[in-house]
Amino acid sequence: MKTKLRVAAVQMNSSLDKAKNLAEAERLIRHATAGGAELIVLPELFNLYGDLRQAAAKAEPLEGPTAQLLSALARELAVYLVGGSFAEVAAGENRAYNTSLTIDPSGNVLATYRKMHLFNVDLGAELRVCESDNLLPGTEITCLETDFAKLGISICYDLRFPELYREQASQGVELLCIPAAFTQRTGRDHWELLVRTRAVENQCYVIAANQVGEHAPGSVSYGRSLIVDPWGKVLTEASGERAEVVLADLSGELLTDIRRKLPALKNRILP
Numbered sequence: 646m647k648t649k650l651r652v653a654a655v656q657m658n659s660s661l662d663k664a665k666n667l668a669e670a671e672r673l674i675r676h677a678t679a680g681g682a683e684l685i686v687l688p689e690l691f692n693l694y695g696d697l698r699q700a701a702a703k704a705e706p707l708e709g710p711t712a713q714l715l716s717a718l719a720r721e722l723a724v725y726l727v728g729g730s731f732a733e734v735a736a737g738e739n740r741a742y743n744t745s746l747t748i749d750p751s752g753n754v755l756a757t758y759r760k761m762h763l764f765n766v767d768l769g770a771e772l773r774v775c776e777s778d779n780l781l782p783g784t785e786i787t788c789l790e791t792d793f794a795k796l797g798i799s800i801c802y803d804l805r806f807p808e809l810y811r812e813q814a815s816q817g818v819e820l821l822c823i824p825a826a827f828t829q830r831t832g833r834d835h836w837e838l839l840v841r842t843r844a845v846e847n848q849c850y851v852i853a854a855n856q857v858g859e860h861a862p863g864s865v866s867y868g869r870s871l872i873v874d875p876w877g878k879v880l881t882e883a884s885g886e887r888a889e890v891v892l893a894d895l896s897g898e899l900l901t902d903i904r905r906k907l908p909a910l911k912n913r914i915l916p
């Protein structure tokens with residue numbers, strides 16, 4: 646991993662208005678680069694959030710307007726973008742993939758990740774979600790090389806499945822990028838705990854960019870986007886109230902030092 650890297654998590658309050666969400670994403674990406682960010686992570690379904698049926702109905706192809714905007718911004722601003730996610734058309738299906746593109750500073754797509762674990766839960770009247778009604782699961786674990794670190798991409802509910810991250814760590818990942826729309830109901834007890842745990846157990850940096858606030862009636866996200874170091878220390882945390890950008894400086898030396906002094910990844914005995 647490169648010695649020094651400034652990264653950003655973009656927290657958004659996306660709504661059902663795609664044009665407005667794209668304009669807001671652009672504003673926040675520009676704000677992050679003005680703060681010196683070299684890698685920026687957006688939240689899950691940043692271009693339309695609050696109703697999965699509408700998101701699926703307005704799904705875009707891989708080279709649709711959302712991808713084109715991300716690519717143009719990455720190129721113009723010369724940054725790496727982990728473009729949160731958007732609903733992607735799946736051929737012959739009325740359900741969509743929940744897809745994250747990672748784009749390099751020339752505007753090229755380096756990786757395409759489709760959310761593997763779908764959030765199907767019934768916590769009573771307070772929270773019932775069945776993502777499988779409108780979304781299709783992806784099947785591929787995604788890791789990629791950049792000039793500064795090896796990245797692992799995952800999305801939101803994936804956070805609850807440690808085997809995914811262990812596999813990414815086994816493939817040499819150093820920085821976990823996690824776009825999310827973690828709910829208010831589950832987030833207050835589980836969000837920070839899970840993000841920090843994934844950092845500690847895999848000795849990785851984590852950038853977890855969340856949605857925040859009410860998106861549509863009954864759809865409320867927890868916010869508090871986090872950037873965590875491989876010791877599990879929170880480097881920066883966003884509010885639970887509003888759209889904003891948080892920045893942190895990552896250190897390749899710290900990651901190497903932690904892995905050398907406490908070689909838990911090497912001390913594994915079970916497969």
Ligand SMILES: O=C([O-])CC(=O)C(=O)O
Pocket residue numbers: 764801802803805826827828831832835
């Ligand atoms: O919305 C999701 O995908 C995941 C979520 O809030 C949770 O796991 O509590």
